Amino acid sequence: MKRMLSILLIGVMLTGLLSMTGCTSSETLEEITVAMELAYPPFEMKDDAGNPAGISVDFAKAFGVYIGKEVIIQNTAWDGLIPSLQTGKVDFVISSMTIRDDRKEQVDFSDPYANALLAILANKNSEIKTIDDLNQAGKKVAVKTGSTGFLYAQDNLKNAEIISLPDESACITEVTQGKADGFLYDQLTIYRNNQENPDTTTAIFIPFQNVEYWGVAVQKGNTELLNQLNEFIAKFTAEGGFDELSQKYLSEEKEAFDTLGFKWFFDLEE
Amino acid sequence: MNIFVLTDEKTHPLKAAVNLLLLTAFIVLIFWFSLSRIGVTFHFAFLYPLRGRLLQGFLMTLYLSLASLLVSLIFGLLSAVMQSSKVLFFRYFSKLYVTFIRGTPLIMQIYLFYYIVGTAFGIENRFICGVFILSIFEGAYIAEIIRGSLLSIDGSQLEAAKAVGFTKKQTIIHVILPQLFARTLPALTGQLASIIKDSSLLSIIAVIELTQTIREITATNFKLFECYLFLGVLYLCLTLPVTFISQTLERRFNYEN
Numbered sequence: 001m002k003r004m005l006s007i008l009l010i011g012v013m014l015t016g017l018l019s020m021t022g023c024t025s026s027e028t029l030e031e032i033t034v035a036m037e038l039a040y041p042p043f044e045m046k047d048d049a050g051n052p053a054g055i056s057v058d059f060a061k062a063f064g065v066y067i068g069k070e071v072i073i074q075n076t077a078w079d080g081l082i083p084s085l086q087t088g089k090v091d092f093v094i095s096s097m098t099i100r101d102d103r104k105e106q107v108d109f110s111d112p113y114a115n116a117l118l119a120i121l122a123n124k125n126s127e128i129k130t131i132d133d134l135n136q137a138g139k140k141v142a143v144k145t146g147s148t149g150f151l152y153a154q155d156n157l158k159n160a161e162i163i164s165l166p167d168e169s170a171c172i173t174e175v176t177q178g179k180a181d182g183f184l185y186d187q188l189t190i191y192r193n194n195q196e197n198p199d200t201t202t203a204i205f206i207p208f209q210n211v212e213y214w215g216v217a218v219q220k221g222n223t224e225l226l227n228q229l230n231e232f233i234a235k236f237t238a239e240g241g242f243d244e245l246s247q248k249y250l251s252e253e254k255e256a257f258d259t260l261g262f263k264w265f266f267d268l269e270e
Numbered sequence: 271m272n273i274f275v276l277t278d279e280k281t282h283p284l285k286a287a288v289n290l291l292l293l294t295a296f297i298v299l300i301f302w303f304s305l306s307r308i309g310v311t312f313h314f315a316f317l318y319p320l321r322g323r324l325l326q327g328f329l330m331t332l333y334l335s336l337a338s339l340l341v342s343l344i345f346g347l348l349s350a351v352m353q354s355s356k357v358l359f360f361r362y363f364s365k366l367y368v369t370f371i372r373g374t375p376l377i378m379q380i381y382l383f384y385y386i387v388g389t390a391f392g393i394e395n396r397f398i399c400g401v402f403i404l405s406i407f408e409g410a411y412i413a414e415i416i417r418g419s420l421l422s423i424d425g426s427q428l429e430a431a432k433a434v435g436f437t438k439k440q441t442i443i444h445v446i447l448p449q450l451f452a453r454t455l456p457a458l459t460g461q462l463a464s465i466i467k468d469s470s471l472l473s474i475i476a477v478i479e480l481t482q483t484i485r486e487i488t489a490t491n492f493k494l495f496e497c498y499l500f501l502g503v504l505y506l507c508l509t510l511p512v513t514f515i516s517q518t519l520e521r522r523f524n525y526e527n
């Protein structure tokens with residue numbers, strides 16, 4: 001009895017010691033912060049418990065493991081992403097952000113890790129067949145403020161009325177209610193929301209612009225981090241990291257994209 | 271004579287000037303220090319080509335606020351009258367309205383009214399919808415302002431009016447209304463400043479007022495700090511005069527009382 005007790009005691013002390021060393025080792029791990037807008041499932045989102053989840057989250061964490069730092073995720077509104085880099089509030093941004101020349105003037109981008117195309121979610125009654133049908137006087141186009149759809153509409157849909165809203169769900173509501181004739185966003189979001197609202201919407205997947213490449217953004221001049229990111233992206237892609245993430249988060253959609261003949265997000269070949 | 275401490279009832283203009291200057295220097299210093307720490311420099315020149323859009327947004331905010339003030343005044347008055355009504359339906363209706371509106375955030379009301387009520391009744395125009403939503407919101411606060419002033423009129427005055435033989439109509443015109451006017455007007459003017467600020471939330475349903483204009487501009491040029499600083503200045507251009515008028519009215523009516 002006495003022996004058992006002492007064994008138990010040693011056991012407890014050992015686990016205590018182990019967990020203590022565990023604590024100290026994670027405390028000494030250097031932190032690196034990434035900003036993303038957790039409002040774009042399944043790339044950036046929150047799980048039911050409210051923790052960050054999604055492809056970009058796993059991607060960022062894998063990068064943390066690669067460089068031996070602990071990744072802290074900061075949920076930041078889209079408008080605030082680039083400013084948070086500029087002011088050094090965060091180290092990098094992974095938020096399905098398209099590499100664009102105007103953004104390059106503010107921040108530096110890594111090599112592309114994914115690509116996407118815009119599509120149109122149209123109201124069923126507005127008889128939109130192509131992007132040109134939207135570019136007419138009296139047509140209303142819903143876009144998310146600051147998204148590539150917003151920028152495309154501002155540059156190319158001069159005849160239409162542009163309704164820019166702060167979030168995706170409001171844009172979709174505008175279309176399903178017929179307040180807007182169409183919503184410009186990436187193919188995946190359009191596909192999913194068309195599936196959810198088959199009675200009120202139609203999806204138009206005819207490409208009307210060049211492929212958009214997504215990159216990781218860092219503060220201007222932070223070449224050290226940028227090089228690490230580029231190395232990691234090459235390695236992660238080669239090792240099939242993105243295929244695993246597709247399988248984990250988007251297996252159904254991947255099948256649908258294949259049947260529709262769309263290019264997959266992580267298929268970067270021309 | 272100490273130049274930093276308030277000694278007399280009236281502050282000497284020189285004394286006021288010295289202290290205000292000191293305050294300005296203090297604020298500028300803090301701001302300048304923060305900016306140099308984060309290493310951001312400002313250039314406002316890019317705003318000049320955008321002056322057309324900015325002016326449009328500015329005017330939109332002004333129209334929205336004025337229209338909302340008018341409509342919310344009607345809602346507020348109606349609600350205040352209903353709250354003192356003998357018909358229970360009206361009384362409860364008004365109470366429920368004020369409680370619900372004051373107890374929920376404006377952003378929720380905007381989404382609900384615009385996408386549910388607005389769609390159900392076919393109000394497509396964003397400006398009209400915006401004025402309605404804002405008026406319903408501010409009306410609840412105005413109702414409380416009016417109710418508060420009504421309650422503050424001493425009951426003995428009504429007895430006095432009765433004693434000198436005033437009819438009910440005369441009592442309202444000569445006793446209640448002048449006091450109500452004096453008591454609510456400063457607060458109402460102050461409420462206009464709130465309306466101006468609250469109208470910025472209508473940007474979430476894409477009413478292209480001042481805040482939405484700035485949001486759209488920053489989305490393309492990423493000059494968040496310059497744009498929002500300028501936005502603050504533009505809102506101050508609207509709210510400062512209103513606040514000043516409100517304070518003047520308050521002083522004047524206080525004096526008369």
